[in-house]
Amino acid sequence: MDTQNRNTDDECDSGANLRASSYYVLRASHRCAQCGASTPVFALAVPPDHESTEGDLELDEDGDCTGLDPGAFHQWLFSPAQWQRIEGPALLSQVGILSAPVMRTLHALAPTVRQNPERNGQWTNFCAHCGTAVWEGALYPTPGQPFCPKDDAAAAQIGVQAVEEPLAAFTAMCWTDGYRNKWPLFKRLGVACSKTD
Template sequence: METQHSGTNDAGLPQMNVRASSYFLLRAAHPCAACDRSTTVFALAVPAGHECTEADAVLDDEDADSPGMTPGAFHEWLYRPVQWQRIPGPALVSQVRLLDPPVAQALQALAPHYRPDAERDRQWTNFCEHCGKAIREGTLYASAGQTFSPKDAQAAAAIQVREQHAPFEAFCAMFWTDSYRNKWPLFARMGYECSEAD
């Protein structure tokens, strides 16, 4: 279905920008900053071959020195019809604002402490199972050594990986692809070996 790309749908919600025929639910232990107790946290990932509307544009060599888009070209790019692109590698997704209802329902049963946060524009967030405080994604994903950025295979082994054989659609603001080297041990845990040649 072709739609005008405005960033939101008719209800004012973000449009889905990632989809896959299956997805991964990742589970690990993380120390809560509020109560200092270990709590279970969850993350979502999509397999190699997922589709995304937010893929990076690749410039031709002749455009490599371009100072940027002209105002007309930017307007055309911004309001182009949604175009799904197949992404060859896996991705960890974060800053999830919208999930397909069947995925959201599955998470209610599988990950009850991972849910929309009313204080963060309903972004899907982990909450401590002991004190109920939100656990910010910045403490889970971004840097090597954090819960979902294990430094090596030994650290990655502590993460439970459960593949959900069901369609996945979401709107996510951040995609941690295999271009992020600090995600390679996690992706190896999911069954995807990454290297410089990729």
């Protein structure tokens, strides 16, 4: 855990807004919208107790984000980055920057994931058959999609490779345990989620 808490120059220079002492590479199947073939798709997730520089967002009863109030947003926007410990796990989406060791691991474990120049270098899944970029909106948000399993049986179909090395990344979206529809996925990672009052 010690490596996670070090704020290295490399992390600052890379523009990372999320770091963890370990991470997961997830693998699922998806039917390509372009060619119709089943293709492997991959995602990154981090365990509880990762760190982020993003502001805490409040979720309403339905799991929708209510956003930061204007004063908190202004303070967050203009203050220096401060690392916060996040108690729960997270599924990463819209990843724009990865540290070099994570890039090497991703190349080895997720061969159809690469930077997409049409998405400003965002790390993207590509169909293994036709080479078309796979839209993240078809993978993450809705129950029944590859990284949003409806139940434990669907979650069991997701391959999980634990990587016991630090992760530093810039991600524009994190699906946390505040999103109840992610609970079967997080249970697959060994993290039990429950409603807290």
